[in-house]
Amino acid sequence: MLPTRTLLDSITTKARLGTDVLAPATDALAECEKAVLVCATGMLASDDADRMREAARADLDCHDVVGATLRLLLREGGGGTRLLAAQLEACAIACERSNELCRAHAGRHEHCRLCTQATTRAIDACHGVREALRP
Amino acid sequence: MLPTRTLLDSITTKARLGTDVLAPATDALAECEKAVLVCATGMLASDDADRMREAARADLDCHDVVGATLRLLLREGGGGTRLLAAQLEACAIACERSNELCRAHAGRHEHCRLCTQATTRAIDACHGVREALRP
Amino acid sequence: MLPTRTLLDSITTKARLGTDVLAPATDALAECEKAVLVCATGMLASDDADRMREAARADLDCHDVVGATLRLLLREGGGGTRLLAAQLEACAIACERSNELCRAHAGRHEHCRLCTQATTRAIDACHGVREALRP
Amino acid sequence: MLPTRTLLDSITTKARLGTDVLAPATDALAECEKAVLVCATGMLASDDADRMREAARADLDCHDVVGATLRLLLREGGGGTRLLAAQLEACAIACERSNELCRAHAGRHEHCRLCTQATTRAIDACHGVREALRP
Secondary structure: OOHHHHHHHOOOOOOOOOOOHHHHHHHHHHHHHHHHEEEEHHHOOOOOOHHHHHHHHHHHHHHHHHHHHHHHHOOOOOOHHHHHHHHHHHHHHHHHHHHHHHHOOOOOOOHHHHHHHHHHHHHHHHHHHHHHHHH | OOHHHHHHOOOOOOOOOOHHHHHHHHHHHHHHHHHHHHHHHHHHHOOHHHHHHHHHHHHHHHHHHHHHHHHHHHHHOOOOHHHHHHHHHHHHHHHHHHHHHHHOOOOOOHHHHHHHHHHHHHHHHHHHHHHHHHH | OOHHHHHHHHOOOOOOOOOOHHHHHHHHHHHHHHHHHHHHHHHHHOOOOOHHHHHHHHHHHHHHHHHHHHHHOOOOOOOOOOHOOOOHHHHHHHHHHHHHHHHOOOOOOHHHHHHHHHHHHHHHHHHHHHHHHHO | OOOHHHHOOOOOOOOOHHHHHHHHHHHHHHHHHHHHHHHHHHHHHOOOHHHHHHHHHHHHHHHHHHHHHHHHHHHOOOHHHHHHHHHHOOOOOOOOHHHHHHHHOOOOHHHHHHHHHHHHHHHHHHHHHHHHHHO
């Protein structure tokens, strides 16, 4: 696998955020984007799908919001500080929501346990990039 | 074409937001999602692409952010008030940025002029839904 | 709402496919992208969600495939005839699958009935554009 | 990082395709989805953007098509053999096109060189999964 850092180093020369900030953050968001989709699929296929509907919907919302945030960051986070800060804030909230709802099922479902790990890392990544955006 | 209202009325029974709020807002965002992508394509193909790079990138960012927001709304805006409010805020900022950058080219490029119309309506839609979310 | 035709006319000068082919096709795909997402949401929230899981998953697959196809078309269908033909083929299959699975629930669920209408139109649109691509 | 295999093993029990097929394929597509977006951003920001417009547009098309294919696979490749085979075919074509166009710029642009590596792996992944789908 290509390290994200190598990839971003091949283009980022004038970006506001350095590759040392962007690379781990995009990795965390990419992992999260994948984990919440797999987890939603697992929940909807499960025998007790019925009581995990809200969590599945939160995962699908989270997948979309994380995906959009990730694409902003991969375009070098060049899209204006204000937009990036607001989108990272929405992304952290989407991850917190999935995290909270999946945590309730983590004892019974391994995919929910893995999903809470991924959303936890994504929340940290969002806060880390927001911190780095501060002047 | 199926009116969005008819479509949303076929499912929304328990949603926080009524169809009269959701339907026009999703229409405005869907139009904007399309207009910014077409406009970015037009700018990148144009003879003076060089001076519209920032606007094209802003349009691509806007496309992604509007798309994620639209999908939250189409899932009935059920995903928690806090998430929806934050995503709508990011969406309004993304649209404002495209609007401002395309406005500078609207005299020379019809697609930029149409794009500023679409982003203006999307900004209003974001504010309208945020207003409706207030308790 | 901005007519898609006006939007596409503002950029398409050298496209292989004329606006009279692209505009109605993108409208049909945009409607379908929306209808399958709303329908999946409706099925997963329904009392008899359990027996509609396969249809809901088919709708989510369809949403993703239609969305990608739509974005190719909005970028003027400029991406090479071979790619466009293959993606339209996949798109038609995704729509046929949703159509078939939702049809089984159309008597009980209005959103499934509307969804089958939208996928029917999208299938026709895919075939229409493929036809127009032939030399 | 969570290995994709661990994630997919947490849900795939009845999938047509085993995790040993799905996990490396989704990793290759996820890498490609990222690489083509970064490469397009690099090309559009470059001094010689003008002669790479077609390659940039091919990368954006590729990003969308790979993304949709990836999401089908992450939903366990459960969406019907016919759909999956057709979408993998379109995906391979999209990757071949990016590969061919970026190869021409790989000597001057490191991001184009990395992109051709990623699309090459994605093409192999598409063919591998198609092979595994055969009865």
